[in-house]
Amino acid sequence: MLKxxxxxxxxxxxxxPIRHRAVCARCxxxxxxRLENIKYYRRxxxxxxxxxxxxxxxFVGSVVSGIATLTQTMEDGRTQMVGLLLPSxxxxxxxxxxxxxxxxxxxxxxxxxxxxxxxxxxMERTPHIAQRLLQMTLDELDAAREWMLVLGRKTARxxxxxxxxxxxxxxxTLNLGGLDGxxxxxxxxxxxxMADYLGLTLETVSRQVSALKKDGxxxxxxxxxxxxxxxxxxxxxxxDDTDGGMxx
Amino acid sequence: MLKxxxxxxxxxxxxxPIRHRAVCARCxxxxxxRLENIKYYRRxxxxxxxxxxxxxxxFVGSVVSGIATLTQTMEDGRTQMVGLLLPSxxxxxxxxxxxxxxxxxxxxxxxxxxxxxxxxxxMERTPHIAQRLLQMTLDELDAAREWMLVLGRKTARxxxxxxxxxxxxxxxTLNLGGLDGxxxxxxxxxxxxMADYLGLTLETVSRQVSALKKDGxxxxxxxxxxxxxxxxxxxxxxxDDTDGGMxx
DNA sequence: GATCAACTTTGATACAGATCAAGACCGGAA
DNA sequence: TTCCGGTCTTGATCTGTATCAAAGTTGATC
Numbered sequence: 001m002l003k004x005x006x007x008x009x010x011x012x013x014x015x016x017p018i019r020h021r022a023v024c025a026r027c028x029x030x031x032x033x034r035l036e037n038i039k040y041y042r043r044x045x046x047x048x049x050x051x052x053x054x055x056x057x058x059f060v061g062s063v064v065s066g067i068a069t070l071t072q073t074m075e076d077g078r079t080q081m082v083g084l085l086l087p088s089x090x091x092x093x094x095x096x097x098x099x100x101x102x103x104x105x106x107x108x109x110x111x112x113x114x115x116x117x118x119x120x121x122x123m124e125r126t127p128h129i130a131q132r133l134l135q136m137t138l139d140e141l142d143a144a145r146e147w148m149l150v151l152g153r154k155t156a157r158x159x160x161x162x163x164x165x166x167x168x169x170x171x172x173t174l175n176l177g178g179l180d181g182x183x184x185x186x187x188x189x190x191x192x193x194m195a196d197y198l199g200l201t202l203e204t205v206s207r208q209v210s211a212l213k214k215d216g217x218x219x220x221x222x223x224x225x226x227x228x229x230x231x232x233x234x235x236x237x238x239x240d241d242t243d244g245g246m247x248x
Numbered sequence: 249m250l251k252x253x254x255x256x257x258x259x260x261x262x263x264x265p266i267r268h269r270a271v272c273a274r275c276x277x278x279x280x281x282r283l284e285n286i287k288y289y290r291r292x293x294x295x296x297x298x299x300x301x302x303x304x305x306x307f308v309g310s311v312v313s314g315i316a317t318l319t320q321t322m323e324d325g326r327t328q329m330v331g332l333l334l335p336s337x338x339x340x341x342x343x344x345x346x347x348x349x350x351x352x353x354x355x356x357x358x359x360x361x362x363x364x365x366x367x368x369x370x371m372e373r374t375p376h377i378a379q380r381l382l383q384m385t386l387d388e389l390d391a392a393r394e395w396m397l398v399l400g401r402k403t404a405r406x407x408x409x410x411x412x413x414x415x416x417x418x419x420x421t422l423n424l425g426g427l428d429g430x431x432x433x434x435x436x437x438x439x440x441x442m443a444d445y446l447g448l449t450l451e452t453v454s455r456q457v458s459a460l461k462k463d464g465x466x467x468x469x470x471x472x473x474x475x476x477x478x479x480x481x482x483x484x485x486x487x488d489d490t491d492g493g494m495x496x
Numbered sequence: 497g498a499t500c501a502a503c504t505t506t507g508a509t510a511c512a513g514a515t516c517a518a519g520a521c522c523g524g525a526a
Numbered sequence: 527t528t529c530c531g532g533t534c535t536t537g538a539t540c541t542g543t544a545t546c547a548a549a550g551t552t553g554a555t556c
Contacts, residue, residue, distance in 0.1 A: 072393070074487055078401040082393035093386055100390060127375035134382045137389060138341055142348060144392035145320070145330035151399035152447025153326040156513065191534065199400025204513055206535055223521085223534060239322055404543070439504065449544055454505055471504065471552080 038118040044068075044105035050091075057099040059113040060092030066109025067188045070101045071196060081197040082144070086170050090136055094120050107188055151199045154239060159198040160208045161237035164218065168228055183231055187224040212237065286366040292316075292353035298339075305347040307361040308340030314357025315436045318349045319444060329445040330392070334418050338384055342368050355436055399447045402487060407446040408456045409485035412466065416476055427479045435472040460485065 041064070044050060050068060051057055063085050070083035082101060085091060091103065091111065123129045150162050171185040187194075191209075195202040212218045217234055219227040228234050289312070292298060298316060299305055311333050318331035330349060333339060339351065339359065371377045398410050419433040435442075439450040439457075446453065460466045465482055467475040476482050 070393075072397045074397070074401065076487075080397040080400045082396045095383060095386075101393070123379070127378065130375065130378045130382050131371070134378050134385060135343060137382060137385045138343075141385060141389045141392060144389060144396065145318075145349070148330045148392065148395060148399055149320045149322070149328040151396055152328040153322065190532095201514060202534080203515080203536085207513090210535070239324075438502095450504080451506085451545080452543060455543095458505075 038114050038122075040113055042111045042113055044109045044111070046105060046107050046109075048105050050103035050105060050111070051099045053099055053102045055099050056097060057092060058116050060090070060094060060116055060119055061111045061113035062090045063087050064110040064112050066105060066107045068103055068105045068109055068111075069189075069193065069197075070103055072101055079196045080199065081193065083140070084166075084197065090133070090140075092116070094123060094133070106190075106193060156198075156200055156204050156208050157211065157237060158239045159200060160194075160205065160212060161217070161234055162240070163194060163198060164212075164226065164228070165231070165234055165238050165240070168226075168231065168234070180231075182227055182229050184225070184227045187226060286362050286370075288361055290359045290361055292357045292359070294353060294355050294357075296353050298351035298353060298359070299347045301347055301350045303347050304345060305340060306364050308338070308342060308364055308367055309359045309361035310338050311335050312358040312360050314353060314355045316351055316353045316357055316359075317437075317441065317445075318351055320349055327444045328447065329441065331388070332414075332445065338381070338388075340364070342371060342381070354438075354441060404446075404448055404452050404456050405459065405485060406487045407448065408442075408453065408460060409465070409482055410488070411442060411446060412460075412474065412476070413479070413482055413486050413488070416474075416479065416482070430475055430477050431479055432473070432475045435474060 042050075042061075044066070053072070065087055068085040068091070069081050070085060071079055071081045073079045085103070093100070094116070123133070150159055154162060167187070168183045168185055172183055189197070191202040191205045194200075195205045198205065209218075209220070213220050216229070217237055219229065221227070290298075290309075292314070301320070313335055316333040316339070317329050318333060319327055319329045321327045333351070341348070342364070371381070398407055402410060415435070416431045416433055417427065420427050420431055437445070439453045442448075443450040443453045457466075457468070461468050464477070465485055467477065469475070
C-alpha cells in the first residue's frame, strides 16, 4: 500500500493525512507499520480545548477533519490567533515537552495522533519523516511570515479580504478545485475569532464584512455562508500581488 | 574534530556556525568533509542586498557575523520585515528554487554559504542535518508566531519594548551573558527598519523611544547606543509574561 | 572648518479603528 | 408560542497612530 510520495491529502487512505504527509515510498514498510501501531484517533466537539499553552503534551498529530485554532493570550486577555489548523495540518512539536499555544477546536474535529516518544524514536530511525516534517514546517513558516505582512501593514478591509481568500483557497483545493468561477464556502470562524486572527475588534470585522457585501465583492447568506462571485476582485481587495503567491 | 552535538555558536570552530548547528557527532566524518568542501564565504557591506524576492537562489547558508533582514514589500511600497537574521541564523530553503523575501545586510556581514544542490544531496544522505534543520525551523516558526502577537495586539510602546528586549537578549546570549545587571548594546537598525519590523511609522518609533528614555526605562547615548538599567522593567513594558518565554 | 546627505526628533493635524452602547437576529429549550 | 443566550450589526464618540511639515543632529567629504 501507499507506494508514492504523494502530497495530496485524502487519496487512497482517507483516514490519516499524516501518512501521506510525513512518510513516503522510500521509507521501509515496517516503519510504516510501526507508525500505524502508535497511531490513535481523538474526537473533539466544537469549542472544546485540545490543549492549553504550557500543558504537558505527549503526542503529535494532524487534523483529519474539522478546524482548530492556535492562539496566544496576554495576561490582560488580549488574544492573537497564530495559526488556523485545517485538515492535513500538523500539530505539535517533536522535541518539546509542553504546548506553546492554546489549541481549540472551532468545529467538530477529528485528529490522528501519535504518542510523542515513539514518534520521535521513529523519526530518529526514518530519515524521510524528518525531511517531510521539515518541508511542512517551512511551509508553515512561510504562512506565518505572510501573515505578519497582513497584521503589520494591511488595512482592516484588506485583512478581511486576505482571510476570506485564504479560507476560500484552502476550501477549494481540499474539496472541488476551481477558483475560476464563483466560490462558495462556510465561514468556520465567529466574528470574534476572525478578529483575533486579524488583530482587529469584532465590531470592525462585522463592519468590513458588511462593506465588502455592499460593494458586491462577496455575497452573504445568513451570517456564515459566503459566495465570492469573482475571486480576482477579492484578491485585489486583499492587496496581494496578482500571482498565486499566497500561502497557507 | 567536533565531537559533540553542540548548539552553541562559536566554540571550537569560529568560522562557520552551520557546522555546529546542522551537524553533530553522529554524522560520519566524511560527510563533514563533504560539507566542508561545498562551503564558501560571502561578504556584504551594510545596505547591500543579498538577494531579491523572486530571484533564483542557488545557495543556502548561515550568518557568521553582522545582521541581515528579511522583508516583504507590497506593490504600493508598504514594507514588512518578517525576520531579523543574527549570527548563526540559517538563510534559504532547501527544496525551493527562488527566494521568497528580500534579504538585505543592515551592517557589514559575512555569510557562510553552501551550494544548494550539493547541500540537498548531502541532506538526503545525512539524516541528522534534516533533523537539525527541523529544530531550527521550528524555533523560527515559534519566533514568527511570537511576533504575530506583537504585530496584532501590542501598542506602539509595547512593540518598541518587545523589539529592544529581543535584541538585548540575543546580544547578551551571543556575547557575554547576564541579563541581571544593566544591559548595553548597539541598535543595529535605523528607526525606519524598526518601524518596518513593528508595523509602525518611523515617527512613531522615534516618539516611543524618546518616551521610554524619558521614563527611565532605557538610556540613550547618541541615537543607537542603548543601556537598559533593569531588564525586568523593559519586559514589563513589553507586556510579556514574567517568565523567560520569549523566543528568537 | 564648511557643506551635505542621511538620519532623527518634534509639532500640528487627520483619520482608521477602538470603545461604548443599543438593538437585531436566530436557534434551541420550556 | 415565548423566552433566552449567543452571535451579529449598527451608531456615536474617542483615541492612538499616521500623516504632513519643519527643524535638529551626526558623520563623511571636500
